[in-house]
Amino acid sequence: MNIDLAIERTAEAERELADELLQVGERHSTEHDVFDLTRSRAQQAQANLERLAAAAARYGTEIDREPSAAGGVVAAVREKAAELLGRRPEAGLLLLADLEQLHLRASRASLAWVALAQAAQAAKDAELLSMVSDCHPETLRTLRWTTQKVKDSAPQALAAG
Amino acid sequence: MHRVEARADRIADPWGERTPYGPGGEWPERVDVQLAEELTEGEVDSWHRSASVLHSNGDALDIAVKDGRIVGVRGRADDRVNHGRLGPKDLFGWQANNSPDRLTRPLVRRDGELAEASWDDAMDAVVRRSKELLEQKGANALAFYTSGQLFLEEYYTLALIARAGIGTNHLDGNTRLCTATAAEALKETFGCDGQPGSYTDIDHADTIVHYGHNVAETQAVLWQRVLDRRGGPYPPTLICVDPRRTPVAEEADIHLAPLPGTNLALMNALIQELIANGWIDRDYVERHTVGFAELAKQVASCRTEWAASICDVPAAEIRAAAEAIGTSERLFSTVLQGFYQSHQATVSAVQVNNVHLLRGMLGRPGCGLLQMNGQPTAQNTRETGANGDLPGFRNWANESHVEELARIWNVDPLEIPHYADPTHAMQIFRYCEQGSIGFVWISCTNPAVSLPQLGRIRDVLARDGLFVVVQDIFLTETAELADVVLPAATWGEKEGTFTNADRTVHLSEKAVDPPGEARADLDIFLDYAGRMGFTDRDREPLVKWTDARSAFAAWQECSRGRPCDYSEISYDELRNGGRQWGGERLYGDGRFWSHPDVCESYGKDLMTGAALEPVEYRSLNPDGKAILKAGAHVPPHESPSDDYPLCVITGRTIWHFHTRTKTRRAPELHAAAPDVWAELSQEDAERLGVADGDMVAVESPRGRVEAEARIGSSRSGVVFVPFHFGYWDSGGVDQRPRAANELTRTEWDPASKQPLYKVGACRVRKLS
Numbered sequence: 059m060n061i062d063l064a065i066e067r068t069a070e071a072e073r074e075l076a077d078e079l080l081q082v083g084e085r086h087s088t089e090h091d092v093f094d095l096t097r098s099r100a101q102q103a104q105a106n107l108e109r110l111a112a113a114a115a116r117y118g119t120e121i122d123r124e125p126s127a128a129g130g131v132v133a134a135v136r137e138k139a140a141e142l143l144g145r146r147p148e149a150g151l152l153l154l155a156d157l158e159q160l161h162l163r164a165s166r167a168s169l170a171w172v173a174l175a176q177a178a179q180a181a182k183d184a185e186l187l188s189m190v191s192d193c194h195p196e197t198l199r200t201l202r203w204t205t206q207k208v209k210d211s212a213p214q215a216l217a218a219g
Numbered sequence: 220m221h222r223v224e225a226r227a228d229r230i231a232d233p234w235g236e237r238t239p240y241g242p243g244g245e246w247p248e249r250v251d252v253q254l255a256e257e258l259t260e261g262e263v264d265s266w267h268r269s270a271s272v273l274h275s276n277g278d279a280l281d282i283a284v285k286d287g288r289i290v291g292v293r294g295r296a297d298d299r300v301n302h303g304r305l306g307p308k309d310l311f312g313w314q315a316n317n318s319p320d321r322l323t324r325p326l327v328r329r330d331g332e333l334a335e336a337s338w339d340d341a342m343d344a345v346v347r348r349s350k351e352l353l354e355q356k357g358a359n360a361l362a363f364y365t366s367g368q369l370f371l372e373e374y375y376t377l378a379l380i381a382r383a384g385i386g387t388n389h390l391d392g393n394t395r396l397c398t399a400t401a402a403e404a405l406k407e408t409f410g411c412d413g414q415p416g417s418y419t420d421i422d423h424a425d426t427i428v429h430y431g432h433n434v435a436e437t438q439a440v441l442w443q444r445v446l447d448r449r450g451g452p453y454p455p456t457l458i459c460v461d462p463r464r465t466p467v468a469e470e471a472d473i474h475l476a477p478l479p480g481t482n483l484a485l486m487n488a489l490i491q492e493l494i495a496n497g498w499i500d501r502d503y504v505e506r507h508t509v510g511f512a513e514l515a516k517q518v519a520s521c522r523t524e525w526a527a528s529i530c531d532v533p534a535a536e537i538r539a540a541a542e543a544i545g546t547s548e549r550l551f552s553t554v555l556q557g558f559y560q561s562h563q564a565t566v567s568a569v570q571v572n573n574v575h576l577l578r579g580m581l582g583r584p585g586c587g588l589l590q591m592n593g594q595p596t597a598q599n600t601r602e603t604g605a606n607g608d609l610p611g612f613r614n615w616a617n618e619s620h621v622e623e624l625a626r627i628w629n630v631d632p633l634e635i636p637h638y639a640d641p642t643h644a645m646q647i648f649r650y651c652e653q654g655s656i657g658f659v660w661i662s663c664t665n666p667a668v669s670l671p672q673l674g675r676i677r678d679v680l681a682r683d684g685l686f687v688v689v690q691d692i693f694l695t696e697t698a699e700l701a702d703v704v705l706p707a708a709t710w711g712e713k714e715g716t717f718t719n720a721d722r723t724v725h726l727s728e729k730a731v732d733p734p735g736e737a738r739a740d741l742d743i744f745l746d747y748a749g750r751m752g753f754t755d756r757d758r759e760p761l762v763k764w765t766d767a768r769s770a771f772a773a774w775q776e777c778s779r780g781r782p783c784d785y786s787e788i789s790y791d792e793l794r795n796g797g798r799q800w801g802g803e804r805l806y807g808d809g810r811f812w813s814h815p816d817v818c819e820s821y822g823k824d825l826m827t828g829a830a831l832e833p834v835e836y837r838s839l840n841p842d843g844k845a846i847l848k849a850g851a852h853v854p855p856h857e858s859p860s861d862d863y864p865l866c867v868i869t870g871r872t873i874w875h876f877h878t879r880t881k882t883r884r885a886p887e888l889h890a891a892a893p894d895v896w897a898e899l900s901q902e903d904a905e906r907l908g909v910a911d912g913d914m915v916a917v918e919s920p921r922g923r924v925e926a927e928a929r930i931g932s933s934r935s936g937v938v939f940v941p942f943h944f945g946y947w948d949s950g951g952v953d954q955r956p957r958a959a960n961e962l963t964r965t966e967w968d969p970a971s972k973q974p975l976y977k978v979g980a981c982r983v984r985k986l987s
Binding site for chain 2: 088089090091097099144145146147150199200202203205209213218
């Protein structure tokens with residue numbers, strides 16, 4: 059049984075997603091909805107990590123729950139850079155690039171949840187399955203938001219000016 | 220008929236004398252009249268049919284004219300909306316039309332200063348810049364930001380010009396600030412915009428709930444109807460949800476005062492109580508809705524004690540409200556900005572729809588629901604597509620809807636942007652800030668006072684390279700930042716129709732000529748279309764109408780067969796009184812405009828705003844039922860902290876409308892509320908050492924406001940600042956900051972994109 063590995067892999071993907079969300083938010087702090095939503099979604103990813111940690115304990119393993127890049131001097135520098143850059147049209151192109159990265163992270167996390175759900179069913183672990191069915195929709199929600207935001211932002215970034 | 224003295228003091232008593240009535244009875248008439256000094260009704264030369272434009276209630280009135288000037292108003296006894304009554308803003312606000320500082324000539328900025336110009340010069344400047352940008356940067360370099368105060372015919376014309384003439388995705392109204400959540404909540408639940416209820420539901424209801432709706436001040440005549448039921452036999456139970464002790468809260472049997480940002484927690488607990496106590500109509504839910512299992516799962520853990528601790532409202536009061544709602548037989552609910560402009564706006568407003576669906580209380584007398592509007596003609600921006608929808612409640616994500624519209628307009632479907640949700644106002648200003656929009660035409664609204672975080676908005680509007688056109692009747696704070704100012708005619712000076720918050724359409728006649736060279740907004744738009752040379756696919760002029768009546772006829776065709784069908788409503792008929800589209804109530808048969816082929820929207824994820832794909836919607840709701848949508852409470856993005864320990868919320872007062880451009884020019888209204896104030900709770904005031912009447916500074920991370928303190932009407936932890944006050948009559952922001960939006964945060968609801976003026980942290984200190 060490698061369920062502990064599947065949990066660790068999912069946790070790693072969620073942690074990286076949370077990190078990326080926070081960084082993208084800081085880089086685009088002048089895009090107010092991006093700033094707020096990335097933080098909300100990062101909190102949700104963090105909540106998923108807490109649930110994963112509890113599951114990991116049952117399988118005798120431990121996972122790292124702390125996002126690495128949030129806050130502090132680096133964040134302040136990123137936000138300042140965003141303010142300076144935020145008044146230029148190129149900000150739209152940078153946002154598209156960052157959303158792509160975010161989409162890939164969310165995709166990876168989502169796939170990890172799919173694998174974990176399959177494992178939970180094969181192992182007949184109802185508790186684990188229930189946790190996955192609570193948490194995975196939140197990751198999918200982040201994934202869909204990145205798609206929506208690309209749809210909304212691309213016309214202006216690519217075809218105006 | 221009950222006729223009230225023409226000079227009754229409606230400042231001292233804004234709601235006037237009571238005319239009580241019982242359930243199922245006819246609301247008695249009471250005709251309110253206000254004429255210029257010394258004038259009697261017999262001396263008036265002529266009366267011209269219209270309705271009020273200083274709120275969304277749509278109170279029918281006649282405009283009195285003597286010697287070519289407006290000299291007063293009289294409520295229409297025969298109209299279904301008001302039975303003759305008028306609110307104080309209507310009784311006095313007409314005086315603004317005659318104000319000596321009306322704009323009477325176009326202004327063009329030369330060498331940094333606005334100077335008078337001819338219409339030709341001004342329009343040439345606008346057209347030249349439009350064409351340059353179209354050629355150099357494309358259609359999405361141009362944006363239009365309109366109002367909730369123009370007429371239907373004007374919005375429809377603007378929608379055609381912007382969408383198919385210019386071809387830009389950037390057209391929105393300031394209705395985004397007041398009514399976007401109402402529209403979105405209706406779309407999410409019923410698949411389509413359209414107010415289910417009717418004002419006449421008040422005549423029948425046994426329980427009335429006002430959610431975040433200070434109806435006493437925002438729709439004074441609607442409140443009179445409620446008070447008259449309350450004063451009659453078998454009065455309805457009244458429930459108020461509002462953090463402030465408003466006149467509605469004073470009157471209510473149950474007043475829930477949740478902390479700002481906690482509406483969803485409260486609503487989820489109320490719904491949990493309804494389900495747990497079996498106060499739901501299972502048969503109705505089964506036959507007419509989808510999504511019950513998810514909703515039940517979502518609220519299952521939302522115990523009343525949990526909500527009580529989050530909202531800081533006693534659990535017993537939440538239970539009492541749930542019982543009153545759950546055991547009512549005729550439930551009438553209204554919702555407004557306390558929900559729409561607060562955290563988790565759409566998903567909270569949707570829960571009120573859910574209450575009515577769970578109880579099976581829709582479309583019958585007394586069983587109604589109004590997701591209210593703030594501004595008088597907000598409904599029409601939504602209907603005509605001037606607010607970020609397609610005309611006629613068409614679905615921009617449904618190719619066949621776009622094709623139908625393209626046929627009506629005789630253009631290629633590709634000419635109508637429908638690749639994404641039309642750009643909302645806050646994003647339009649963000650693109651202006653970025654520089655990818657180089658032209659913004661602002662009609663009949665004042666973003667330099669009304670948008671959040673004014674320091675930022677002033678910078679955006681003054682940005683080099685942004686060409687700003689302002690079309691208005693006064694030199695507003697926004698007009699002062701414009702490159703071209705176009706003087707417009709207003710209510711009473713032009714013809715057109717508009718629709719209130721219960722779908723009642725009124726005709727507003729031209730009573731007098733506009734001052735100087737001012738022109739009807741419709742004529743300005745038509746002039747622009749002509750000069751731009753917009754054509755359809757046969758190279759004929761794109762805009763095929765020439766005046767309000769022919770514009771209305773075109774709209775009748777565009778709306779034919781859609782939910783907001785005007786094809787049977789004619790100007791001639793409207794001269795006999797207001798008429799509702801869709802009949803008195805919608806959805807009485809439990810059938811909705813939500814079938815996948817029909818619906819205005821496939822819906823969104825309410826937490827992030829991500830749209831559902833058409834196939835997902837089709838599998839969710841193949842039979843066109845109502846949709847029960849759920850959501851979890853999450854904390855607001857900005858909560859009180861050590862530095863900013865209080866919440867600040869903004870809102871309206873009964874005496875003023877919007878940014879006071881008209882009501883400031885009515886002496887009685889100005890005297891009633893001449894300057895901004897900040898309302899504090901008794902506890903907070905004592906802690907801060909602030910007494911009633913002291914000057915205080917309210918500070919947020921965005922800015923500060925200096926205002927007189929009023930003690931007692933807010934709940935603890937909450938500061939209220941009215942949003943009407945700006946700078947054109949005060950000496951400017953540098954002398955004394957007083958616009959509430961100096962404080963507010965740039966944030967909007969993920970689904971409705973409505974700015975959130977009622978979440979944000981602040982601190983208060985006494986000024987010496």
